[in-house]
Amino acid sequence: MKPKVIAIVGPTASGKTGLGIEIAKKWDGEVISVDSRQIYRGMDIGTAKPEGEWSEADIEKGGSINQLFGARKTFEVEGVPHWGIDLVDPDASYSVADFKLFAEEKIADIVKRRKVPILVGGTGFWLKAVIDNLDLTQTPADPILRAELEARTLGDLFHEYKQLDPGGAELIDKQNKRRVLRALEVTKLTGKPFSEQQTMGEALYSVLQIGLRVPREVLNERIDTRVEEMVARGLVQEVRGLCERYGCEIESMTSIGYRQICQFVSGAQKLKEAIEEVKIDTRQYAKRQMTWFKRDERIHWVEPGQSVDAVVQPFLLKNSIT
């Protein structure tokens, strides 16, 4: 029988964190954050990281994974362990593949302790990689090849890709350089068409996905409020500190909230305008998230505040699931 995993999805500011904690408390679970930005140490306010404490006492809980990622303590929020937070420094590179590995080990670890793993997060692609067991190729980005490819034009890249992987060329978004580049990169590096490597393995877990649905207007208001709160809690100082230490050019600093405030910190924009932009960009991000999750028909949608017992209970109590 596959391990049971609960996943909580939804757009930013929909209340995923709170629901995750609620379920974890009630069903003895542990949370794994599925968030491509909360992995960065020091990026706290702007990524809406839950507030919690690092507990020394639970070092042994982590196992090898903690060694691997340098985390020696357990992050607890209201007593509920949260994993996947503060995995790397802001200047580190970390991708879906890294996360998938991390999550799989973490889930195994939690299950071993007879707790319920609860994946909470808005990074749809990362979640998909885990629950659908995507066969991410064993072909990480090659810095040298990538630099070479990046210097070429999109049309040029597509042309070569089409030669090597005609089938894939039909399907790919030929106007998206980032995608074409990666497809070509993998194809060249492996000698096999990229399109033939986009497969998925058998699902490793039995997953219950719960989606938080919030009306757009309500969500927008929540976003505005939350951004204001971030500023009140010291977002500007946080960004300034990171800027001084890492500069504003690194990937993690392109995160919403950080890139705009960087503009202010560097004197390129007024604070008020930067804050407005954070709100707008967050709304657009939320929209993209909804587009992503909308089409997954396995998700059980609930309204914020609505009890999820009716879906969680039967799921966890059911004995045999394929």
Next chain:
RNA sequence: GGCCACGUGGCGAAUUGGGAACGCAGGGGUCUGCAAAACCUCGAUGAGCCGGUUCGAUCCCGGCCGUGGCCU
């Protein structure tokens, strides 16, 4: 009260006597190693209103309304 200017989609902004660029915001969408990213796509049957000139007006003329400025 008089004079001048302006009045184009939610906002900003081009354009032209032959039937309205673009940017932003907004909606919809794509998604197998940067995913809070990258990319795609859709929005004025109509240019303040009413007349007139013209084969034809958003663009020319007149009136009205509105906005801004100047003047007494």
